[in-house]
Amino acid sequence: MDLRLFHPTDNPTIKYKGLDYHNSRTGLFACRILEWIGWYTSDAKHRLLGHYRLYQIYKRRRGNSPSALPPVQGYILQYRSSYGIKYYWYLLISRLPSMFYPDPQMEMYWINKIIIYQRSDVLVEFLTNADIDFEKAFKKALQQINDPDFITASPATKSPKANVTVNLEQHNSFTHAHNELNIHPIVEKQTQLKEIIIKEQVAKDLSGKEKGVFAKRQVLILLDLLAREGSIDKLPLDKPAKTESFARFLMALTGKGIDTWLETLQNYRSKDLYAFHTEAERKNLLNTLETLATITRNAGFRKLAGIVDKKIVQIERQPLL
Numbered sequence: 481m482d483l484r485l486f487h488p489t490d491n492p493t494i495k496y497k498g499l500d501y502h503n504s505r506t507g508l509f510a511c512r513i514l515e516w517i518g519w520y521t522s523d524a525k526h527r528l529l530g531h532y533r534l535y536q537i538y539k540r541r542r543g544n545s546p547s548a549l550p551p552v553q554g555y556i557l558q559y560r561s562s563y564g565i566k567y568y569w570y571l572l573i574s575r576l577p578s579m580f581y582p583d584p585q586m587e588m589y590w591i592n593k594i595i596i597y598q599r600s601d602v603l604v605e606f607l608t609n610a611d612i613d614f615e616k617a618f619k620k621a622l623q624q625i626n627d628p629d630f631i632t633a634s635p636a637t638k639s640p641k642a643n644v645t646v647n648l649e650q651h652n653s654f655t656h657a658h659n660e661l662n663i664h665p666i667v668e669k670q671t672q673l674k675e676i677i678i679k680e681q682v683a684k685d686l687s688g689k690e691k692g693v694f695a696k697r698q699v700l701i702l703l704d705l706l707a708r709e710g711s712i713d714k715l716p717l718d719k720p721a722k723t724e725s726f727a728r729f730l731m732a733l734t735g736k737g738i739d740t741w742l743e744t745l746q747n748y749r750s751k752d753l754y755a756f757h758t759e760a761e762r763k764n765l766l767n768t769l770e771t772l773a774t775i776t777r778n779a780g781f782r783k784l785a786g787i788v789d790k791k792i793v794q795i796e797r798q799p800l801l
Contacts, residue, residue: 694775
């Protein structure tokens, strides 16, 4: 970890030995003390660092103890159990001074409350990805916290990419000539998303691709990444003699028809699975990979998710062809 990420300035002539010393502490006692004295609540950078240090301690102490929850969810729930005490303790000792001048640290206590309750999705994403690429995960989480909408928006209304909860009510009315299908999108919690976003989500749910199922390209990418890591043999995409046998294997694996697989394999015979020529195509490919990484990570295949994450970083840095 580059401790310069937590320096107040980028001036290389200024030494931050004391700051670096405390920020480098990883022991249980030291990190607990830094948490309770408010060291990790001095600013957003240190708040993320504090959560990362405490999460690593939680994972070490948890060990192989049986739990129905993933480690990151268990950590957040454990942290919530003591947050009220920390918050009201600081509120008590800072109440009088804060009546006369602004208290930035009190602001950070509120930010921390938001990040462990209303916007815990930010913390989950940060802690999950920090073990793979800390700096990248840190900068993304910091950007999310500094977004003006952070203190007001819930995950569902944060961006058009958020999952919109939609109820589809189907009414079958038999008339003289046809059946009538009425679809009523109902967005929960009265979100203020534009009508077009709701229509796009409904269209996606009713499209040919079944919701929650890997697309054919995702299946091929998953197998290709495993092959590149040496876990399985190389995909026979460039071997016409094995196309039908490979298609039958994919049909057995996914349940998709052999004809659709034969067509897909034919398309990728002379086409790179990771090819993109515009920023829009790159974005589409990254969305495909990110979905793959999320599903495998949530299923507990963290090593496999790490392989996908490496490919994401490679695609992000790759210049346009």
